[in-house]
Amino acid sequence: MSAVIPAPQLPAPAPARSPGVWRAAWQRLRHDRVGMACLMIVGAFAVLILIATLGLIAADWQREVGLPYAPPAFVGPDRDEAQQAIAAPKGPPVDLSDVDPLAPRYAEWRERAARFQTAETVKSPTLPFGGDRLGRDVLAKAIKGAQISIFVGVFAALLATLIGTVLGALGGYVGGKVGDFLEWVYNVFTSIPDILLIFAFAAVFGRGIETVILILGLAGWTGMYRQVRAEYIKHRTREYVRAAEAIGVSHRARMFVHILPNVSHVILVRLSLLVVGFIKAEVILSFLGLGVPVDQVSWGTMLAEANVELVLGKWWQLAAATAFMATFVTAFSLLTDALRDALDPKLR
Amino acid sequence: MTPLVSVSNLRVAFRLGRESTVEAVRGVSFDIPANTTVALVGESGSGKTVSAMSILRLLVAHPGRLRQIRGRDITAVFQEPMTSLNPVFTVGDQIAEVLQLHRGLPRRQAFEQTADLLHEVGIPEPRARVSAYPHELSGGQQQRVMIAMAIANQPKLLIADEPTTALDVTIQRQVLELIARLRERHRMSVLFISHDLALVGEIADQVVVMRDGEVQEHGPVERIFRAPQHPYTKGLLACRPRLDVRPRRLPVIDDFMRSTEPKDPGPLERPSEASTVVEAKGLRKEFRLKTGLFSSKALHAVREVSFSLARGRTVGLVGESGSGKTTVGMLLMRLLDASAGEVRFEGTDLLALSDRQMMAYRRRIQVVFQNPYASLNPRFTIGQMLTEPMRVHRLGANETDRAERARRLLQRVELPPESFHKYPHEFSGGQRQRIAIARALAVEPEVLICDESVSALDVSVQATVLNLLLDLQEEQGLAYLFISHDLAVVKYMADEILVMREGEVVERGPSEALFRAPRHDYTKNLLGAIPRGIEGRV
Numbered sequence: 005m006s007a008v009i010p011a012p013q014l015p016a017p018a019p020a021r022s023p024g025v026w027r028a029a030w031q032r033l034r035h036d037r038v039g040m041a042c043l044m045i046v047g048a049f050a051v052l053i054l055i056a057t058l059g060l061i062a063a064d065w066q067r068e069v070g071l072p073y074a075p076p077a078f079v080g081p082d083r084d085e086a087q088q089a090i091a092a093p094k095g096p097p098v099d100l101s102d103v104d105p106l107a108p109r110y111a112e113w114r115e116r117a118a119r120f121q122t123a124e125t126v127k128s129p130t131l132p133f134g135g136d137r138l139g140r141d142v143l144a145k146a147i148k149g150a151q152i153s154i155f156v157g158v159f160a161a162l163l164a165t166l167i168g169t170v171l172g173a174l175g176g177y178v179g180g181k182v183g184d185f186l187e188w189v190y191n192v193f194t195s196i197p198d199i200l201l202i203f204a205f206a207a208v209f210g211r212g213i214e215t216v217i218l219i220l221g222l223a224g225w226t227g228m229y230r231q232v233r234a235e236y237i238k239h240r241t242r243e244y245v246r247a248a249e250a251i252g253v254s255h256r257a258r259m260f261v262h263i264l265p266n267v268s269h270v271i272l273v274r275l276s277l278l279v280v281g282f283i284k285a286e287v288i289l290s291f292l293g294l295g296v297p298v299d300q301v302s303w304g305t306m307l308a309e310a311n312v313e314l315v316l317g318k319w320w321q322l323a324a325a326t327a328f329m330a331t332f333v334t335a336f337s338l339l340t341d342a343l344r345d346a347l348d349p350k351l352r
Numbered sequence: 353m354t355p356l357v358s359v360s361n362l363r364v365a366f367r368l369g370r371e372s373t374v375e376a377v378r379g380v381s382f383d384i385p386a387n388t389t390v391a392l393v394g395e396s397g398s399g400k401t402v403s404a405m406s407i408l409r410l411l412v413a414h415p416g417r418l419r420q421i422r423g424r425d426i427t428a429v430f431q432e433p434m435t436s437l438n439p440v441f442t443v444g445d446q447i448a449e450v451l452q453l454h455r456g457l458p459r460r461q462a463f464e465q466t467a468d469l470l471h472e473v474g475i476p477e478p479r480a481r482v483s484a485y486p487h488e489l490s491g492g493q494q495q496r497v498m499i500a501m502a503i504a505n506q507p508k509l510l511i512a513d514e515p516t517t518a519l520d521v522t523i524q525r526q527v528l529e530l531i532a533r534l535r536e537r538h539r540m541s542v543l544f545i546s547h548d549l550a551l552v553g554e555i556a557d558q559v560v561v562m563r564d565g566e567v568q569e570h571g572p573v574e575r576i577f578r579a580p581q582h583p584y585t586k587g588l589l590a591c592r593p594r595l596d597v598r599p600r601r602l603p604v605i606d607d608f609m610r611s612t613e614p615k616d617p618g619p620l621e622r623p624s625e626a627s628t629v630v631e632a633k634g635l636r637k638e639f640r641l642k643t644g645l646f647s648s649k650a651l652h653a654v655r656e657v658s659f660s661l662a663r664g665r666t667v668g669l670v671g672e673s674g675s676g677k678t679t680v681g682m683l684l685m686r687l688l689d690a691s692a693g694e695v696r697f698e699g700t701d702l703l704a705l706s707d708r709q710m711m712a713y714r715r716r717i718q719v720v721f722q723n724p725y726a727s728l729n730p731r732f733t734i735g736q737m738l739t740e741p742m743r744v745h746r747l748g749a750n751e752t753d754r755a756e757r758a759r760r761l762l763q764r765v766e767l768p769p770e771s772f773h774k775y776p777h778e779f780s781g782g783q784r785q786r787i788a789i790a791r792a793l794a795v796e797p798e799v800l801i802c803d804e805s806v807s808a809l810d811v812s813v814q815a816t817v818l819n820l821l822l823d824l825q826e827e828q829g830l831a832y833l834f835i836s837h838d839l840a841v842v843k844y845m846a847d848e849i850l851v852m853r854e855g856e857v858v859e860r861g862p863s864e865a866l867f868r869a870p871r872h873d874y875t876k877n878l879l880g881a882i883p884r885g886i887e888g889r890v
Contacts, residue, residue: 246719252715
């Protein structure tokens with residue numbers, strides 16, 4: 005015998021949230037092999053930078069842990085060091101007190117010096133990726149340099165994006181007199197050669213990380229402005245914006261709630277291009293001595309040191325900085341390409 | 353007699369991403385006999401264009417021969433003449449190039465022939481027009497130039513892919529007549545692709561009805577129109593509004609496909625006496641065009657347009673492109689500022705209100721635009737889209753209440769409740785237009801402006817959306833301003849019709865009377881150009 009038990013009233017299953025535009029873009033990105041590889045490399049750099057910022061690695065990059073110009077471990081220690089050193093004197097001891105006026109005081113100084121403890125640090129003859137002029141670890145420098153360079157690149161790009169987007173949105177959406185004025189500002193800015201503009205800012209603001217960010221941000225917003233403005237002009241007359249107007253949505257909401265998400269992919273791609281460009285710009289600035297302060301290290305300062313070292317045959321600092329920078333910049337650029345394809349599939 | 357072209361069991365598949373493919377054409381077969389017009393008819397996505405374009409590719413296995421045949425034996429005319437012509441070359445250059453390329457004519461001779469060709473396709477002053485740039489010609493003339501280019505080398509087959517869809521009705525008729533005349537004179541075949549069965553009835557000898565990549569029905573035009581066999585063909589024929597009757601609801605294709613042919617629903621009942629909601633008086637709009645550094649010229653987009661909208665009734669605004677009909681709608685909603693005139697909403701002049709005061713009236717007049725793909729914000733979910741207007745106008749007690757209202761709206765426009773969390777790209781054109789209607793209704797308006805609201809939709813979908821609009825009007829007593837270039841649709845929907853031309857109302861009147869006895873020449877022209885299927889053969 006069976007009894008009919010009324011089925012318990014189950015709550016209706018929550019309707020599955022459908023993939024939004026971003027989700028769909030992510031799906032497309034996942035199918036892009038090059039893009040995913042690059043994303044992993046960029047992600048690895050991000051992790052590296054995070055660890056470095058927390059001070060877990062490369063915090064003591066300024067310690068002179070190796071001999072000056074200690075070669076990389078995989079090359080091995082300098083064997084010809086002994087031959088190059090001056091041979092030990094072989095003649096009889098000579099009293100120099102009549103030659104050296106300070107000779108009588110040596111004993112006294114030695115006595116005073118003995119009152120302090122001196123610790124002889126053992127300097128390693130090789131380092132994982134060699135050492136610089138002062139025997140600092142090049143690998144640690146490169147990691148610390150990555151932190152500073154990428155930090156500068158990303159924040160300068162964010163600043164430029166903020167300026168470019170806000171001005172571009174205003175210029176494109178409002179148009180008229182405001183648009184004309186912004187165009188005028190834009191024209192003035194772009195009529196000055198970029199590098200000159202950067203030098204001018206650098207000369208005025210002095211050195212420092214914040215300054216570099218400010219300089220690059222202030223000098224680099226024009227491209228973003230131009231593109232965002234064009235997008236806003238295009239979208240301003242689209243029917244969905246018209247429909248929002250018909251509903252009574254305010255200008256500000258139309259600009260930033262309705263249109264902005266629709267141009268955000270353009271901004272994102274441009275932003276990543278700016279990051280790459282600004283990392284390179286920071287390197288140039290630091291190389292020229294206008295970048296980060298002397299007590300800090302970036303890929304640019306490493307390269308600036310490298311040109312002296314290269315004459316002496318010490319190639320590893322140049323190699324380390326270049327390898328780091330090339331890897332990151334290439335991966336980031338390719339990722340940008342993949343991102344553009346993923347966000348705007350119509351392009352393909 | 354062997355046919356000129358014989359297509360048998362044609363299949364075309366497109367790759368979607370890495371693994372998946374979609375079959376656009378699934379085993380299509382038809383013949384194109386010499387000296388005949390064959391029409392491929394179907395709605396969007398039926399595979400009609402893909403089938404036709406495959407002919408160009410498949411015919412020859414040898415790639416070298418392909419270039420010879422394409423452009424000489426087989427030529428094509430496309431939908432958008434504006435984008436088919438290269439804007440930086442003169443019309444003469446472009447036609448002469450075809451002659452030089454395929455027939456090896458010397459340049460001078462090619463240009464002389466070009467003038468003859470332009471004359472043949474009916475372009476006035478052909479000698480002068482040889483050196484005109486595409487932008488100096490109207491849309492209809494541009495399409496004539498495209499046709500001239502296509503027939504320049506005496507092709508055996510002309511593929512015309514929706515050649516008149518982008519053109520106004522009166523121009524459409526002329527181009528159709530031109531194609532028919534040229535086919536006769538040059539003894540060629542035409543493969544005519546269209547979504548409009550009525551239009552096809554006027555020109556084709558053979559009709560191939562396609563749907564979802566398959567041929568549904570195939571036969572001589574007489575039989576297709578007089579005795580359609582397939583339910584889909586019957587549906588297509590029935591769901592276009594007709595000029596002679598005004599049924600309560602339009603039949604839709606689904607009824608035919610389920611083989612429950614709809615009973616005669618009886619005539620449409622309209623409220624005769626109704627209270628006026630909006631009254632527009634002497635609306636004018638001028639745009640200033642800069643002609644020089646200091647001089648400018650006024651362009652009269654709209655002059656002296658007056659009408660009144662009453663509860664539960666529809667005013668139709670008909671005109672060709674550039675007639676100013678959309679501008680009138682924009683002026684009414686203050687999406688554009690009028691140069692003169694007044695819009696009285698229950699006595700208050702909307703045009704004199706400040707933006708703040710206008711907000712209250714924004715709620716009461718809403719609009720549904722033409723393009724359902726452009727009028728919905730792609731980054732908003734349907735839920736966001738429907739609740740936003742309520743939030744702006746402080747309707748509903750709280751978010752839950754608004755979401756509840758939004759769900760009711762979705763139900764009202766016959767969309768599943770799951771739509772709430774979806775994005776616009778997941779819907780078809782017709783569904784999107786329902787969403788746009790739901791959004792307009794979210795603020796409980798009294799007046800709805802339908803600006804070409806069904807023009808971008810397939811015929812079958814058009815009927816369902818029109819039925820929905822009629823239902824809503826009956827239920828809520830909405831006043832419609834129905835703007836369209838499609839006379840048949842306006843005739844079906846509207847109680848009173850205003851015919852506009854170059855910013856002016858040339859004729860107005862109750863829709864029945866206007867269609868029965870048009871007085872103005874322009875109205876007569878318009879009515880004469882409506883495709884009538886087999887009755888209106890070219």
